Amino acid sequence: MYFKRIPNIIKPLAKNLVFEFPNDENEIYLTFDDGPHPELTPWVLDVLKSHEAKATFFLIGSNIKGNEQIVERTLSEGHHIGIHGYNHLSGWKTKDVEYIADMKKAAEQIESKLCRPPYGEITRSQAKDLSKQFKLIMWSHLSADFDLSLSPQDCINHATDKIKSGSIIVFHDSEKAKPRLLGALEPSIKYYLEQGFNLMPIPA
Template sequence: MYLVKAPFFLKLLYPKSIWNKSRKENKIYLTFDDGPIPELTPFVLDTLKQYNIKATFFCVGENIKKNPHLFERILSEGHQVGNHTYNHLKGWKTDDAKYLENIQQCQELTKSKLFRPPYGRAKKSQLKELYSAYEIIMWDVLTGDFDLSLSPDQCLKNAIRNTENGSIIVFHDNIKAIPRVEYALPKTIAYLLEKNYRFEVL
């Protein structure tokens, strides 16, 4: 179960986290979780290059280690990276010390001030430690591209119908998201550019 649009009560649970940027400017922020992987990251990067826009990639450390050339391509093409733990850990099912150590292991690769907890969840005790070192980035538009029961067209609708000024949009850079990302990402970008949104990094 997931909510496409982040509800107000969820934002209240994590008030120090960043769910969206200023609603006063027509800027939006594309983000991609879980990569880099050879099956999808090149398509994402090619699409971003085609439209000449930049995005933020929340990378998993073990995927950086497996695919260093793709991580270097993300950086060399001017995109931003963030920390998404080394092993995509579930914070609420992981001991605090182990979770923080796993994040640090990823940090040695990403060297980023940005962190997004996998699944958007972490214990308050974990976040308390993290807030002093990172900007915790959540989102306000979840495309649902990870949902195997979701059609590519519905994924597209999730993205374009819920985006507004300052939206942080989540796509996934993983294998199960491939058919929805390949369909929805270029169409989402084209639509939002037509609406005069500007794409920026966080």
């Protein structure tokens, strides 16, 4: 089970988590989880560049080795990076000490104060601890491109439904999400731009 959009009732219960960045500049925030991927991340960067769009990439520490140049390119092209754990652990299924240590291990490789809990699963105690060091970024819109039962059009619908200034949208530059990412990303970006939104990196 997952929420394509975070219910408003949940947000006040998670004071250490950021679900959106309200603004008056028509800025929205496209994010990518689970990279870097040797083929998909460069493709995503190409698509973003072609539309003069910026984004934020939440990286898995164990994926960085061998893909360092992709991370360098990401930064050089004006995007931001964030931490998505070293081993992509669920906070709900992992003891606090192990979970926090995994995040901090990733932080040794990823220089950023932005952090996104894998699966969006984090306990209050974990969030309280990590928020002392990081800005914990969730989302308002989940494309669900990881869901094998969905079509690219389903993901487009999820990623564009009721978008507003400050929305945070999640895609995945991962092998599992590949067919849906390839079909859904560019149409979604075109929609955002047609609606007058500016695609910006999450404030660091």
